[in-house]
Amino acid sequence: MDFKLLKQLYKIHSKSGYEGKIISFVCKWTNKNIQGAKMELDWNTGNIYITKGTAKTYPCMVAHLDQVQKYHPTDFTVIETKDLLFGYSPTERSFCGLGADDKNGIWLCLQCLQKFNEIKVAFFVGEEVGCIGSSKANMEFFNDCRFVIQPDRRGNTDVITHIGFMDICSDDFIKDITPEKFGYTPTEGMMTDVEQLKENGLNVSCINVSCGYYEPHTDNEFTDKNDLMKCLDFIEHIITSCNKVYPHEPGRMKGYDCQLVWWEQYEEMYELVRDSLISDPTLTPTDLHSFYHEEYPLLGLDDFAMICDDAMAELYYERNEDAA
Incomplete structure (x- = not known):
């Protein structure tokens, strides 16, 4: 080739x-x-x-x-x-x-x-x-x-x-x-x-x-x-x-199918955001939305804010567990 x-x-x-x-x-x-x-x-x-x-x-x-x-x-x-x-x-x-x-x-x-x-x-x-x-x-x-x-x-x-x-x-x-x-x-x-x-x-x-x-x-x-x-x-x-x-x-697609696709995108984005925050904890929801919104157009800024909150909470919990 x-x-x-x-x-x-x-x-x-x-x-x-x-x-x-x-x-x-x-x-x-x-x-x-x-x-x-x-x-x-x-x-x-x-x-x-x-x-x-x-x-x-x-x-x-x-x-x-x-x-x-x-x-x-x-x-x-x-x-x-x-x-x-x-x-x-x-x-x-x-x-x-x-x-x-x-x-x-x-x-x-x-x-x-x-x-x-x-x-x-x-x-x-x-x-x-x-x-x-x-x-x-x-x-x-x-x-x-x-x-x-x-x-x-x-x-x-x-x-x-x-x-x-x-x-x-x-x-x-x-x-x-x-x-x-x-x-x-x-x-x-x-x-x-x-x-x-x-x-x-x-x-x-x-x-x-x-x-x-x-x-x-x-x-x-x-x-x-x-x-x-x-x-x-x-x-x-x-x-x-x-x-x-x-x-x-x-x-x-309508109704239930739309919701399934949204959740699939949300879950996929959660993993990306979590990894991004591990690499750079200073990233904001606005930063991440600007970076990924073209690939994940169904997720708005509010969705990214919620994903960031959840990911940061999980990372905080994991750090405390490790310290304990």
């Missing part, structure tokens, strides 16, 4: 609103390596649309070009230790976020562009600040797509089939992709481009898949290469096996 390409992507800093360098890199790489592909750059948005081959219908992948980290030191480098990749600044002696969210997704899209004869790929700007690019997507590009896959989820086990109380794929599609055979489980997720495409009226099944990055949006972000390859195997399986169109009209 071309992990050299992955490291090249990591080294290109592309904070939201400043994606010019990564746009240029993807366009040049595609022109050089994907012969005969039709590529369209939307100069108004920065979105990139690529079609390889001629077919009645296409598998489709999407990824976003921006990253949360607002700063890269001039000596930013990618360190590889066994199967892990992380960013580091020798001068500052500090870890640096890779932007693996979602450069892992970009890399996966480029790998599949190389492997498959007929495929469509779209890259969007501004996902991290509200799905800016995908909200202005050229929806005609997706008219002949069988399904849409976005690799933009942390970890190595999730297949996102519901986002924001909206289902984004059909039961038929979930059944045919056999996620359990590849160690994946259908679950709910957060706002990302495939949700926005559904909001735009996309009428085929979509999923968002865990692609091997961890601790996203932080300087401690890292990638597990084995989990990234696991994702690639799963996506290649879907593209190879799912040769029909998987129509789907989104439906909204």
